Amino acid sequence: xxxxxxxxxxxxxxxxxxxxxxxxxxxxxxxxxxxxxxxxxxxxxxxxxxxxxxxxxxxxxxxxxxxxxxxxxxxxxxxxxxxxxxxxxxxxxxxxxxxxxxxxxxxxxxxxxxxxxxxxxxxxxxxxxxxxxxxxxxxxxxxxxxxxxxxxxxxxxxxxxxxxxxxxxxxxxxxxxxxxxxxxxxxxxxxxxxxxxxxxxxxxxxxxxxxxxxxxxxxxxxxxxxxxxxxxxxxxxxxxxxxxxxxxxxxxxxxxxxxxxxxxxxxxxxxxxxxxxxxxxxxxx
Amino acid sequence: xxxxxxxxxxxxxxxxxxxxxxxxxxxxxxxxxxxxxxxxxxxxxxxxxxxxxxxxxxxxxxxxxxxxxxxxxxxxxxxxxxxxxxxxxxxxxxxxxxxxxxxxxxxxxxxxxxxxxxxxxxxxxxxxxxxxxxxxxxxxxxxxxxxxxxxxxxxxxxxxxxxxxxxxxxxxxxxxxxxxxxxxxxxxxxxxxxxxxxxxxxxxxxxxxxxxxxxxxxxxxxxxxxxxxxxxxxxxxxxxxxxxxxxxxxxxxxxxxxxxxxxxxxxxxxxxxxxxxxxxxxx
Numbered sequence: 369x370x371x372x373x374x375x376x377x378x379x380x381x382x383x384x385x386x387x388x389x390x391x392x393x394x395x396x397x398x399x400x401x402x403x404x405x406x407x408x409x410x411x412x413x414x415x416x417x418x419x420x421x422x423x424x425x426x427x428x429x430x431x432x433x434x435x436x437x438x439x440x441x442x443x444x445x446x447x448x449x450x451x452x453x454x455x456x457x458x459x460x461x462x463x464x465x466x467x468x469x470x471x472x473x474x475x476x477x478x479x480x481x482x483x484x485x486x487x488x489x490x491x492x493x494x495x496x497x498x499x500x501x502x503x504x505x506x507x508x509x510x511x512x513x514x515x516x517x518x519x520x521x522x523x524x525x526x527x528x529x530x531x532x533x534x535x536x537x538x539x540x541x542x543x544x545x546x547x548x549x550x551x552x553x554x555x556x557x558x559x560x561x562x563x564x565x566x567x568x569x570x571x572x573x574x575x576x577x578x579x580x581x582x583x584x585x586x587x588x589x590x591x592x593x594x595x596x597x598x599x600x601x602x603x604x605x606x607x608x609x610x611x612x613x614x615x616x617x618x619x620x621x622x623x624x625x626x627x628x629x630x631x632x633x634x635x636x637x638x639x640x641x642x643x644x645x646x647x648x649x650x651x652x653x
Numbered sequence: 654x655x656x657x658x659x660x661x662x663x664x665x666x667x668x669x670x671x672x673x674x675x676x677x678x679x680x681x682x683x684x685x686x687x688x689x690x691x692x693x694x695x696x697x698x699x700x701x702x703x704x705x706x707x708x709x710x711x712x713x714x715x716x717x718x719x720x721x722x723x724x725x726x727x728x729x730x731x732x733x734x735x736x737x738x739x740x741x742x743x744x745x746x747x748x749x750x751x752x753x754x755x756x757x758x759x760x761x762x763x764x765x766x767x768x769x770x771x772x773x774x775x776x777x778x779x780x781x782x783x784x785x786x787x788x789x790x791x792x793x794x795x796x797x798x799x800x801x802x803x804x805x806x807x808x809x810x811x812x813x814x815x816x817x818x819x820x821x822x823x824x825x826x827x828x829x830x831x832x833x834x835x836x837x838x839x840x841x842x843x844x845x846x847x848x849x850x851x852x853x854x855x856x857x858x859x860x861x862x863x864x865x866x867x868x869x870x871x872x873x874x875x876x877x878x879x880x881x882x883x884x885x886x887x888x889x890x891x892x893x894x895x896x897x898x899x900x901x902x903x904x905x906x907x908x909x910x911x912x913x914x915x916x917x918x919x920x921x922x923x924x925x926x927x928x929x930x931x932x933x934x935x936x
Contacts, residue, residue, distance in 0.1 A: 388868070392871065392875075444735075446879055446882040446883060449735070449737065449878055449879070449881065449882055450875050450878045450879050453737065453742070453874065453875075453878035454871065454874060454875055454878070457871055457874065461867070461871075465867065579754070580867075581750075581753060581754060581866050581867050581870065584867055584870075585750050585753075585867075585870060588874075589743070589746070589747065589750065592739055592742065592743045592746070593682065593743070595737075595739045596682065596686065596739040596740045596743060597686075598739075599686055599689055599690060600685075600686075600689050602689065602690075602693055603689065603692045603693045603696060603702060610739075612739075613737075620735075620736050
């Protein structure tokens with residue numbers, strides 16, 4: 369099992385698909401970094417405003433742009449929107465194309481007799497989980513560190529509630545104001561887990577479709593449908609139920625911890641039942 | 654040339670009829686979303702959640718509220734946070750996915766033989782472009798026809814003119830479409846999204862001749878996502894948003910500009926694809 373897992377991880381992390389997913393994510397991270405730099409050092413940026421306030425003896429309220437509101441996970445830039453809309457695609461890309469290729473090509477017929485179906489699909493799912501999570505987390509980590517080099521990491525105050533979308537009762541909200549860096553890192557971990565689970569969705573689709581693109585595009589379309597259903601609860605409560613918005617710190621509605629739990633259970637259930645269990649029962653001829 | 658276009662259209666559509674069911678499925682989902690939105694609007698207008706027939710909703714309201722996208726970010730901070738128009742995004746991305754591998758699949762199947770029989774690769778490419786455009790038009794026809802039928806079945810109006818009160822409340826903006834002609838409204842609500850989707854699908858199909866189809870799909874998805882926050886004519890997606898059209902009147906993205914840009918982009922896609930396929934080694 370260890371040798372198989374090592375091979376699968378090597379294949380996932382050394383594939384051109386993984387490199388392209390990380391590169392696309394890094395492009396968004398650089399775009400966001402550029403926007404953050406403009407917001408702080410630009411002609412009408414925060415430093416210019418600070419100078420103006422000091423010269424005109426006007427009292428400043430709030431912290432303006434800080435690392436914690438300017439990094440990719442929290443920014444209000446177009447780069448943030450593009451990155452989080454592509455989030456499932458980036459996660460699915462490293463293993464999604466490979467899974468479909470192996471299942472519909474001859475590779476699976478050569479490996480399964482040697483290691484067994486259950487071990488093969490378990491290793492495949494684990495590799496998909498780790499590579500998918502890494503593909504979305506590396507750009508986020510890069511952006512957080514690069515933004516930290518440019519934008520001051522001023523701790524947020526309650527005045528910043530207008531630019532900092534964390535409300536009472538949200539996931540990790542207990543330390544979002546007191547330890548914002550820890551909060552950002554915790555959210556990158558959440559993104560890793562969700563990215564990994566999104567990536568595993570390629571397996572159930574690849575088991576049913578011979579089209580390589582379908583293994584990536586169909587889970588993405590399903591997640592978009594789940595995202596579109598977020599308005600279903602609006603007449604009861606403004607709870608965030610979209611899996612694509614839950615991974616972002618900058619969101620419109622309240623993100624309760626139990627909703628994360630429900631989505632983790634749904635995604636893990638779908639992957640285990642429709643991916644691992646169905647895969648292990650599949651006839652390979 | 655005529656024969657190959659006829660062959661492609663006939664078999665492409667016959668084989669792809671299941672894909673058109675996706676349009677009807679999306680229509681159903683759009684209507685369910687509209688139903689839930691109406692519950693909220695009914696609470697606002699009447700104080701009761703289920704008395705939304707008093708609001709007099711119509712097909713125009715379904716299209717504007719659910720597939721019309723939104724005005725983008727109108728201020729800073731989470732209080733005016735931007736809600737991504739997922740249904741609008743999905744309604745364009747779905748036909749793009751349907752037409753994504755038309756050319757590449759055919760090239761790896763019997764396309765090469767057809768090219769040699771046609772004695773011209775350009776003709777093969779033009780017939781694929783015709784099939785792509787036809788599938789997009791049929792997808793929208795199925796989507797709107799389904800919505801029309803559901804509206805009629807639920808006793809909603811089948812006119813494409815949106816209700817002023819519903820629009821004002823939902824978008825928090827002044828409704829100027831009352832002064833717009835039905836033809837202009839039809840162009841903004843129905844024709845503009847079709848034109849944009851045809852242009853994007855053709856561009857995407859031309860891209861698949863250069864890069865792997867999934868990259869072309871990601872490029873289109875990123876471009877559309879960027880359109881939701883940008884207000885430039887260079888971001889073609891804005892023309893496909895009925896609420897940003899000149900017929901609704903807030904952002905003034907007019908039909909003539911949309912037609913010109915989409916026609917130019919479609920032509921560029923066809924020409925680039927034709928050039929690329931002429932240079933490709935098909936042996």
